[in-house]
Amino acid sequence: MTGPTSDVILERMMSLHPKIMDLVLDRVWHLLDALGNPQNDLPPVIHIAGTNGKGSTQAMIRAGLEAAGHRVHAYTSPHLARFHERIRLAGDLISEDDLTAVLDECYAANHGEQITYFEITTCAAILAMSRVQADFTLLEVGLGGRLDATNVVAQPELTIITPVSIDHEQFLGDTLAKIAFEKAGILKRRVPCVVAPQPEEALEVIEKQAARLGAPLLAHGQHWHVMEERGRLVFQDETGLRDLPLPNLPGAHQIENAGTALAALRHLQMGDAAYEAAVSSAQWPARMQRLATGPLVDAAPEAELWLDGGHNSAAGQALGRHLASLPSRPTHLICGMLNTKDISGYLTPLAAHSDSLTAISIPGEASTLPAEDTAAAATAVGMTAAVAPNALAAVRQIAETEPRARILICGSLYLAGTILRENG
Numbered sequence: 001m002t003g004p005t006s007d008v009i010l011e012r013m014m015s016l017h018p019k020i021m022d023l024v025l026d027r028v029w030h031l032l033d034a035l036g037n038p039q040n041d042l043p044p045v046i047h048i049a050g051t052n053g054k055g056s057t058q059a060m061i062r063a064g065l066e067a068a069g070h071r072v073h074a075y076t077s078p079h080l081a082r083f084h085e086r087i088r089l090a091g092d093l094i095s096e097d098d099l100t101a102v103l104d105e106c107y108a109a110n111h112g113e114q115i116t117y118f119e120i121t122t123c124a125a126i127l128a129m130s131r132v133q134a135d136f137t138l139l140e141v142g143l144g145g146r147l148d149a150t151n152v153v154a155q156p157e158l159t160i161i162t163p164v165s166i167d168h169e170q171f172l173g174d175t176l177a178k179i180a181f182e183k184a185g186i187l188k189r190r191v192p193c194v195v196a197p198q199p200e201e202a203l204e205v206i207e208k209q210a211a212r213l214g215a216p217l218l219a220h221g222q223h224w225h226v227m228e229e230r231g232r233l234v235f236q237d238e239t240g241l242r243d244l245p246l247p248n249l250p251g252a253h254q255i256e257n258a259g260t261a262l263a264a265l266r267h268l269q270m271g272d273a274a275y276e277a278a279v280s281s282a283q284w285p286a287r288m289q290r291l292a293t294g295p296l297v298d299a300a301p302e303a304e305l306w307l308d309g310g311h312n313s314a315a316g317q318a319l320g321r322h323l324a325s326l327p328s329r330p331t332h333l334i335c336g337m338l339n340t341k342d343i344s345g346y347l348t349p350l351a352a353h354s355d356s357l358t359a360i361s362i363p364g365e366a367s368t369l370p371a372e373d374t375a376a377a378a379t380a381v382g383m384t385a386a387v388a389p390n391a392l393a394a395v396r397q398i399a400e401t402e403p404r405a406r407i408l409i410c411g412s413l414y415l416a417g418t419i420l421r422e423n424g
Contacts, residue, residue, distance in 0.1 A: 003100070003104070004100070004104070005096070005100060006083060006084075006096060006099045006100045006103055007083075009100065009103040009104055009107055010083060010103065010117075010121070012107060013103070013107065013117050013120050013121065014117050016110070016112070016113075016114060016115050016116070016117070016120065017114045017115055017116045017117070017119075018114075019116065022116055023143070023144060023147040023148070024147055025147055025149070025151065025152070027113070027114065027115040027116070027119055028115075028119050028122070028123060028149045028152060029152070030113070031106065031109060031110050031113075031115060031119070031120065031123050032123055032126070032152060034109040034110070034111075035105070035106065035109050035123065035127055038126050038127045038129075038130035038131075039126050039130070039152045039153055040154075041130040041131075042073070042126065042129055042130055042137045042153065043073065043129075043133075043134045043135055043136055043137045044135070044136055044137065044156070044157035045136075045137045045138075045139055045153045045156040045157055046061065046136060046137070046138050046139070046156065046157055046158045046159075046160065046264065047139045047141070047150065047151070047153060047156045047158075047159045047160070047186050048138065048139065048140050048141060048159075048160045048161075048162065049141040049144070049145035049148075049159070049160070049161050049162070049183045049184075049185075049186045050141075050160070050161050050162025050163055050164060050183060050196065051162070051163060051164050051165045051166075051167050051179070051183070051312065051314060052162060052163050052165060052253075052310070052312070052314050052315055052318070053162040053163055053196065053253065053256070053257045053260070054076075054140050054141065054162050055076055055140065055284055055287070056249055056254060056257045056282070056284050056287055057160065057162050057196070057257045057260050057261050057264075058074060058076060058138050058140050059249075059282040059283060059284040060247070060249075060257065060258055060261035060262075060278040060279065060282040061138060061261045061264055061265060061278065062074050062088075062138055062282070063277045063278050063281040063282040063283075064261065064262075064265045064270055064274035064275065064277050064278035065135070065136055065265070065268075065270065065274065066091060066277070067273045067274050067276070067277030067278075067281065068270045068271055068273055068274040068277075070134075070135040070136055071090040071091060071133065071134040071135050071136075072088070072090065072091055072134060072135065072136045072137075072138060073087075073088060073089055073090065073129040073132070073134045073136070073137040073138065074087075074088040074137075074138040074140075075087055075088075075122070075125045075126075075129070075137075075138065075139050075140060075150070076140040077118065077140065077142045078413055078414070078417070079417065080285055080286055080309075080413065080416055080417035080420050080421075081417055081420045081421045081424070083099070083121075084096070084099055086121070086125065087099070087125045087128055087129070089128060089129060089132045089134070090132050090133065090134045094128060098128060099124075099128070102124040102125075102127045102128045103121070103124050105124075105127065106120050106121075106123050106124045106127065107120070116149075118142050118143075118149055119149045122142070122149035122150055123149070126152070136157070139153070139156075141183075141186065143172070144172050144179075144182035144183065144185065145182050145183045145184065145185040145186040146181070146182045146183075146184075146185020146186070147182070147185065148185075148186075151185060151186055154188070155188060155191065156186075156188060156191055157191075157268075158191065158192055158193070158194065158264060158267060158268070159186050159187055159188065159191055159192070159193040159194070159215075160193065160194045160195075160196070160260060160264055161183050161184065161186070161193060161194075161195050161196060161198075161206060162196045162257070162260060163196050163197055163198060163256070163314065164176060164179055164180045164183055164198055164199065164202040164206075165179075165199070165312060165313065165314035166179065166312070166313060166314075166342070166345075167179070167312040167313075167314075167341075167342075175201075176199055176201040176202045177201050177202070177204075177205050179202070180198075180201070180202035180203075180205035180206055181205050181209070183202075183206070184205060184206045184209040184210070185209075187206075187209050187210055187213050187215045188213065188215065189213045189214055189215065190213070190214050190215060190216075191215055192215065192216045192217070192218060192267060193206075193210060193215050193216070193217055193218065194218045194219075194260055194263045194264045194267065195217055195218065195219040195220060196220055196256060196257070196259070196260040197220045197221065197256050198219075198220070203219070207219075218237075218263050218267060220256070220259065220260070220263075223237060223238060223263070224236065224237040224238075224259065224262075224263045224266075225237075225259075226255060226256065226258065226259025226262070227255070228246065228252075228255055231246065232244065232245065232246065233245065233246050233247065233255060233258060233279055235258075235259055235262045235263075235266075235275075237263065237266055239266065242262070242272075242275055244258075244262075244275060244276060244279050244280075245276070245279055245280050246279070247279045247280075247282070248279065248280050248281065248282060249282055249284055249287055249288070250287075250288040250322065251287070251288050251318060251319070251321075251322040252318070252321050252322060252325065253318035253321070253322070258278065258279050261278045261279075262275055262278060262279075265278060285307075285416075285420065286307050286308060286309035286413060286416035286417075286420065287308060287309065287310075288306055288307075288308050288319075288322060289306065289307045289308070290304075290305070290306055291305040291306065291307055291419075291423060294423035294424060295392060295422070295423055296391065296392060296395050296409075296419070296423045297423075299392060299395045299396050299399060300395050300396070300398065300399035300403065300405070300407060302399075302403045302404045303395075303398070303399055303402075303403065303404060303405050303406070303407050304329065304404075304405070304406045304407065305395070305407050305409075306406070306407065306408045306409070307408075307409050307410075307416055307419055307420070308408060308409070308410045308416070309410075309412065309413035309415070309416035309417075310346075310410065310411075311337060311338070311341050311346065311411060311412050311413065312341060312342060312345065312346060313342055313345030313346055313348075313349075315346065316345065316346035316347060316348065316349045316350055317349040319349070319350060319408075319410065320349035320350050320352070320353050321349075323350070323353035323354070323408075324352075324353050326406070329404070329405070329406045330355050330402045330404070330405045330406065331353060331354045331355055331405065331406040331407075331408065332354065332355055332356045332357070332358065332398045332402065332405050332406070332407050332408070333350065333354045333356070333357040333358070333383075333407075333408050333409075333410055334357075334358045334360060334388070334391055334394040334395065334398075334407065334408070334409045334410070335347070335357050335358070335359055335360070335374055335378070335409075335410055335411040336359070336360045336361060336362040336368065336369070336371070336374065336391075336411050336412055336415040337362075337368075337369045337374055337411040337412050337415075338362070338365070338367045338368060338369060338412055338414065339367050339368065339369045339373075340367060341369075341411075341412075343369065343373075343374065343377045344377055344380065344381060346411065347377060347378055347381050347383065348381045350383075350410075351378075351381050351382050351383050354383065354408075355384065355402075355405075356383065356384040356385070356386065356398070357374075357375070357378040357383045357384070357385045357386075358385075358386045358387070358388050358394040358397060358398065359371040359372070359373075359374035359375040359378065359385060359386070359387050359388070360374075360387075360388050360389070360390055360391055360394055360415075362412055362414050362415045362418065363390065363418050364418070365414050365415075368414075371387045371388070372387060374411075375387050391409055391415075391418075391419060391422075392422075395407060
């Protein structure tokens with residue numbers, strides 16, 4: 001008789017704590033200790049925090065390191081279609097057998113004590129990565145930084161803080177300074193930190209914390225610069241200039257993410273093959289991803305169908321800038337969001353670049369904003385809004401009147417995950 005699958009064990013783990021989020025590290029330390037402190041056996045760690053761009057930056061760094069011949073572990077969250085996406089062992093997604101084994105081991109070692117889903121699954125990821133040989137470990141913060149379950153490595157090789165903006169105020173604070181303080185919690189004494197472009201208020205906090213810890217900063221605008229010039233990406237730091245292709249991940253904001261990744265790779269002295277691969281070979285789904293096959297595409301065969309998981313005001317601004325840069329074409333949004341997000345802040349930058357918004361609820365998500373509320377918020381910022389029962393119905397509605405439209409499904413990574421599962 002076979003044992004439980006990873007899905008069954010993950011379901012059990014959901015019931016180990018009454019809250020989805022409870023930011024303290026005590027439970028994580030306790031479980032890691034019971035597991036033999038695997039965090040101390042990880043290959044050199046690059047720890048990445050920030051509000052936006054963490055995943056894209058991590059993907060670029062991984063592409064660069066692998067092109068330089070290195071074996072790379074990577075941990076990210078949330079997943080889109082399957083939990084296995086969160087854990088890469090030496091470049092490959094964790095297998096079902098390996099995932100089931102470490103989940104089961106962590107569940108047993110926890111002895112039924114309270115621990116959040118993210119905390120225990122992060123411990124499982126660390127345990128899995130500690131047992132497979134690799135050259136680097138990329139750890140992406142789940143929420144904040146200071147009290148995040150990934151913040152358990154005493155001496156990482158490098159830390160990175162991507163752009164900080166307002167998000168998750170209920171957990172991290174209601175000002176940029178408070179949120180930046182939480183992100184800067186990943187800084188470690190004398191460990192260098194690459195700092196992406198930041199609002200001045202956030203940068204001041206990061207610089208203060210770095211000075212307190214003696215952590216050298218490699219900050220955008222001071223130690224490195226990146227720009228688009230004549231259809232190329234130009235990166236410059238204190239050691240010289242690199243002229244590279246534009247990032248294969250679409251969107252002007254990916255220029256800054258690429259700069260952050262390049263600054264990290266340059267600090268690690270990875271070489272030209274790594275820099276080229278970082279901008280040309282990174283793969284990161286649901287970030288302005290073009291959908292080419294599946295039921296949604298079949299429902300609107302003449303349309304241009306895109307998927308993006310950005311969900312806060314900064315993501316809305318980046319998406320608005322990207323839409324403005326595209327060739328002129330009727331553009332219609334299909335949007336579903338969580339009720340914890342600043343929907344007005346997200347939609348306002350998109351209003352000028354879209355012809356309509358069709359609101360949907362996120363299937364199976366308890367925290368979804370009802371479609372009617374999303375439509376009302378869209379109307380309030382000047383958008384023409386409608387409601388549909390699901391994404392497929394919304395695509396069909398749009399295609400009936402604009403068969404050659406540009407259709408963008410957006411508003412939530414949870415919605416993006418549903419789309420990728422159902423459209424696969």
